[in-house]
Amino acid sequence: xxxxxxxxxxxxxxxxxxxxxxxxxxxxxxxxxxxxxxxxxxxxxxxxxxxxxxxxxxxxxxxxxxxxxxxxxxxxxxxxxxxxxxxxx
Numbered sequence: 001x002x003x004x005x006x007x008x009x010x011x012x013x014x015x016x017x018x019x020x021x022x023x024x025x026x027x028x029x030x031x032x033x034x035x036x037x038x039x040x041x042x043x044x045x046x047x048x049x050x051x052x053x054x055x056x057x058x059x060x061x062x063x064x065x066x067x068x069x070x071x072x073x074x075x076x077x078x079x080x081x082x083x084x085x086x087x088x089x
Contacts, residue, residue, distance in 0.1 A: 001009075033041070
């Protein structure tokens, strides 16, 4: 029996006896890292996590205190509207 035919037969047999299937591989397989690379990645992830936690805490506090943050444009159009000069001649 040729190897290709044997593989198809084995696959069909496996399909007949079980419905379990391996999930498709979406990501590249695991790779080895040096200790330094691993530590650097862990520090980076910890900083990102702490930053996200701080943002979430600030958002919850603002919601609790009912504070609304408006956009501030010191050089923008909104701040200059009251300074329009009109020629009254």
